[in-house]
Each structure stands twice: as structure tokens, then as C-alpha cells.
Amino acid sequence: MRYLRFLLGLAVATALHAVGMRLLPGYSLYVDVFLVLVVYHGLTATPAWGILGASIAGLVADALTGGPYGLYGFANTVVAYTEARLQQRLMLQQVFRLGLLFALVAAFQQAILAVLQRLVVHGAEAPGPGEMLAKMVSTGFLGMAVVMIATRVRTATRRWRLARSRRLTIEAP
Amino acid sequence: MSNRWTHGLFVALLFAHLLLLSAQPAAQGGRLEQWVLGGAAPIAHAVGAGLDTLSDLGSGLQTNSALRRENDALRSALAEARSDLVRLHGVEEELERLARLSGYARPAAGRFFVADVVYVDHTSWLRSLVLYTGTATARRNQPVRTLKGLVGRVVFAAGRYAKVQLITDRSSAVSAMIERTRRKGVVSGTGPGHLSLDYVPLQADVEPGDLVVTAGLDGIYPRGIPIGTVVSIEAGQGLFHRLALTPAIDLGLLDQVFVLTTERVPSELKSPEVPAFPGDDEVRDALP
Numbered sequence: 001m002r003y004l005r006f007l008l009g010l011a012v013a014t015a016l017h018a019v020g021m022r023l024l025p026g027y028s029l030y031v032d033v034f035l036v037l038v039v040y041h042g043l044t045a046t047p048a049w050g051i052l053g054a055s056i057a058g059l060v061a062d063a064l065t066g067g068p069y070g071l072y073g074f075a076n077t078v079v080a081y082t083e084a085r086l087q088q089r090l091m092l093q094q095v096f097r098l099g100l101l102f103a104l105v106a107a108f109q110q111a112i113l114a115v116l117q118r119l120v121v122h123g124a125e126a127p128g129p130g131e132m133l134a135k136m137v138s139t140g141f142l143g144m145a146v147v148m149i150a151t152r153v154r155t156a157t158r159r160w161r162l163a164r165s166r167r168l169t170i171e172a173p
Numbered sequence: 174m175s176n177r178w179t180h181g182l183f184v185a186l187l188f189a190h191l192l193l194l195s196a197q198p199a200a201q202g203g204r205l206e207q208w209v210l211g212g213a214a215p216i217a218h219a220v221g222a223g224l225d226t227l228s229d230l231g232s233g234l235q236t237n238s239a240l241r242r243e244n245d246a247l248r249s250a251l252a253e254a255r256s257d258l259v260r261l262h263g264v265e266e267e268l269e270r271l272a273r274l275s276g277y278a279r280p281a282a283g284r285f286f287v288a289d290v291v292y293v294d295h296t297s298w299l300r301s302l303v304l305y306t307g308t309a310t311a312r313r314n315q316p317v318r319t320l321k322g323l324v325g326r327v328v329f330a331a332g333r334y335a336k337v338q339l340i341t342d343r344s345s346a347v348s349a350m351i352e353r354t355r356r357k358g359v360v361s362g363t364g365p366g367h368l369s370l371d372y373v374p375l376q377a378d379v380e381p382g383d384l385v386v387t388a389g390l391d392g393i394y395p396r397g398i399p400i401g402t403v404v405s406i407e408a409g410q411g412l413f414h415r416l417a418l419t420p421a422i423d424l425g426l427l428d429q430v431f432v433l434t435t436e437r438v439p440s441e442l443k444s445p446e447v448p449a450f451p452g453d454d455e456v457r458d459a460l461p
Contacts, residue, residue, distance in 0.1 A: 011216060018217035021294055022224050025425050028297040047179045055186045063209040064217070064292060066301030066342055070193035077190060081183045117298065120194055121344065127298070 006041060006053050010060060013037045017064065029127075030134040032106065034061045036142045038076050039083060039105050040150070043098070047084035054080030068120050075112040079105055095144050102143030103136040110135060207331040214303050214334040218291040285431040288317075288335070295339060295424035296365045302337040304430065311335035314393050316433040322399035322421025323347065323387060324430055335432075339424060340400065341366060348391035349400055351377075352384045360385065360400050360418065368401050370416040371409060379406060385418055395433065 013033045020027035034057045041057075042050035058076030062069050083105060092098050110132050127135075196203065288304040288311070295302075302325065304311065311330040317337050318324055325345065329336040338345050341362040349360040349370060358373040370385055383403045389396030401418035409415030 014213050014216045015220050018220040018292060019224070021217075021292060022221060026296045028294050048182050051179065051183055051186060055190070059205070059209050060213050063206055063213050064301065064303065065294065065297070065299040066336070066338060067299035068194050069203070069206045070190045071299070074187065074190035074194065077183065077186045081179075084179065113298075116194075121299075 002045065002049070006045075009037050009041065010057060013057070014060060014064075017061075028065075029131050031138045031142070032061075032109070032135060033142070034058070034072070035076070035079070035106055035109055035139055036102065036146055038080055039102050039139075039143060040146050042080050042083040043087070043147075044150075047081075047087075050084055051077060051080045067117070071113060071116055071120070074116060075109050078112055079109050082108065095147055098147050099140040099144035103140035106136045106139035107132060206329065210303070210329070210331040210334055210336065214291060214305070214331070217303065218289075218305055218334075221291050285433045288430055288432050290427045290430060291334070293424065293427055295341065300339045300342050300362075300365070302339055302424075302427070304335045304337060304432070306330075306333055306335055306432065308333075309432070311432055316394045316398070317430050318398050318433065319422050319427065319430055322401070323394065324422060324424075324427065326393055327432065337430075341368060341420065341424065346391075347394055347400060348388045349385050350388040351379055351403070352386050354378050354383075357388050357390070358385075358416075363417075366420065366424065368418040368420055370403070370418055371413060373409075373414045373416060375408075375412055375414060377414065379403060379414065379416065381405060385416075 013036070016033045017028070020031060020033070038054040038057050041053045045053060054076040055073050058073035059070070061072040061076075065072065083101070086101070092101055110127050114127060193203075193205070286306065286309040288306045288309070290302060291305045292301070292303040294300055302317075304317070304327075310333075311327045313327055313330065315327040316323070317326060323340055325337045325339040325342070327335045328338045339362065340347055340360065341364070343362050343364075345362045347360045348357070350357045351370075351373070354377065356373055356377045356379065358370045360368050360370050363369045373379060381403050385400045385403065387394040387396055387398045387400060399421040401420045403416050404419050405417045407415045407417065
């Protein structure tokens, strides 16, 4: 069930990315929905599964970009590992702090990509400070939104299950 | 799962990604990328089809007068296109007659098939274009163009989808020439929506507004496809100019493109006993 949820999230991220690219030409410069998925998945899954999921999401992002295959895969793997290590040391539960985590992870990923591109791609471009800031802000806000929605869905599901189990208990002879 | 297992997995994945990166560009589009693109591209295609349907619904709500105006404009455009077609048929026949008379072995016009653009990213660092080729199968190094000009070349095919390297990509290089003076150079991408023509000597006759077309010398792009227009002339490295160009096409408006199927080289010329390009196996292998 956990794996299906991740694959569904990956499909939704791909669809959102495609919608964004159709509607806004510079979308991929400022928003990375795959990164939001990677960070959220890292928060909810085991460290190993978080790293593996990040790698898979990165490879999907690579398939849709024009650079060498494996760039985003590498960057997202490092990001997921770092996130897993941070989670072992910090307890982040407040939505605002989680948003900050999303934003910092976005900056870290951009830095890794910039370094990798310099090493691997001839004539690589580095992200401008405006683009980097925009990506941090958008990832932070999107991350907060995803966490809030997921929390509400989980709470509503739990309440529904509780109400259902009470009904079954009352109805049983 | 223990920390040791997590560390091991992390190192193994990093190593795998580094292997993948170091295998470029010779193994570009390996099985893994083929598989992943085959899974992700249909989602992008479905999203595009959905947005197109919504847009069609919107245009279906146009008023009668707007539709009539659009109809009139389309009729006059069609009449103009028909007369252009008749004129160009005449020009082509005369060209063939002159070629026969002079004994000039004019290269045969290649065929093409139409492909739909399902995903385009022309503004980020790593520009890309994904096409849906339908029943036709794209092959590596097939040129891609529109009526207005050159788009790029196919770098990777995955079933009914193909990834295209845009001419504005920094790793793209196209053998080109200034149409007016036939002066040759190399066009490369310099950023989103920007091209430069390099290796044009300082003494060359070139002006802003000159049209740059493919020279047909790289074995990939046929001659004569518009690439862009010269907008400025700067000093380049050493004895060469550096010309900034605007592309002939607007990459943001790509909807359908033509994938050119280049002429096949006769098999006799590709046999090991009679190499087409002695000592240049890479060029020979790149030929269709």
C-alpha cells in the first residue's frame, strides 16, 4: 500500500509538472514538484525507502529534462540521505519548520545540481540567485500545503474509521 | 532497517548514478531511460490532450461573428497557400529540368513524418522536447523542424516517444552558413532563446539581418533549413566574429513538428571492405 501511494504520488507529480510546463513557460525554473514529493516521502517513510524513492523520482525528472541521465537522480539521492540524517537529530513537527526544511532542501538540491552540471555538462549554466530564491520559496510553500492537506486527510480518515468501528460495535449483538 | 543498511543503499545508489552519468553520451538513452520515459511521457501526453480538450471547449463558446471572422481569415490564408504551392511546383520542376541539363546530382528531398509535441522545456538549464511519434518510429540523429525553421535533432527514442535536443541547448552544435554570402560557421545554443554563430572570420561580409541556414556539412541536418537571423556582431576568439542570432522559430509555440527521415546510405558503402569514410568509423556508424 505504501509503495502504491508513492507511485501514485509520482504520477500526480508528473502530471502537475506537465500542466505547469504547459501553462507557464518558465515553470521548471521556479517549481520542482518532484522535490516536494521526495522531501514529503522522506518525512513519512523509512530512511532506506526514502532514499530509494528519491532516486526513482529523480530518474523520472531526468527523463523529462535534456541533461545527462542521472543528474536529478544523484542530487535527489543525496538530498534524501541528508534529510534522513537530519530527521534522526531534529524533531520537526510544526508546519512552518517543515516548510523551512523544504526550502533549505531546495537550495541544497540546486547547489548539488550546479556543481554536477559544471563537472558533467559542457558550458553549463548556474542558477541565478532569483531563480534559486523563487524555487526555495515555492518548494517551501508547496511543501507546507502538502503537509497540511495530508495531515487533514489522515485526521479525517482516522475519525471516519473510529466512527465506523463504533457503529459496528453498537450494531453487533 | 539498520543504519548500516541505509548507508550501504545510499552508497550503492550514488555509485549507480555516477556510472549512469559517466556512460553519457555514448550510451545516451539506455534501457533505463527508455523505460522511464515510456512511463512518464504518456502522462505528459494525457495532460496535454486534456488541456487541449478544455481549450477546444473554450473556443467552442466563441460568438458567431468571431467564428465568421476566423473562417474568412482561414479562407484567404488557404487561397494564398494554394497559389504559393502552384508557384513552388513550377519552381521545383524548372530546378529539376536545369539539374538534368547540367548533370548536377541534386540530393533527393527527404521524407518526413509529423509528430506532436507532448512536453517542451525551453527555458530551464536543461532544455528538452518530447515528441509523440505515433505509428512512426524516430531514430537517433533525425532532424526535427517546423515550417519556419530548425528545432533540433532526436537524441533518444522510446517506443512512440522521442526526446529532442533543441538547437538552443548549450551542447548543441549545427553546421551553418550565412545564406547571402555562403560563409560557413557553427551555430550553438547560448541560453534560453539564444544562439550564436562562431568561427566566422573577421574579414567575412556579414550584417545584422542576415539569414543563417544549415550548411549540411555535419551529416545530420540537410542543407537549407533556416536557423535564425543575425542580430549583433561581436568580437569572438582570435580571428573570428561571434554572431548573436535569434532563432527562426518560437520554441514556446511548438505544437507539431516534422521529423525528417534522412536518405539511407547504400549498404555497399557501409560494408567493412569498402568503408565510406576511411578512418572515420564514428561518422559511418552515425549514418542511417
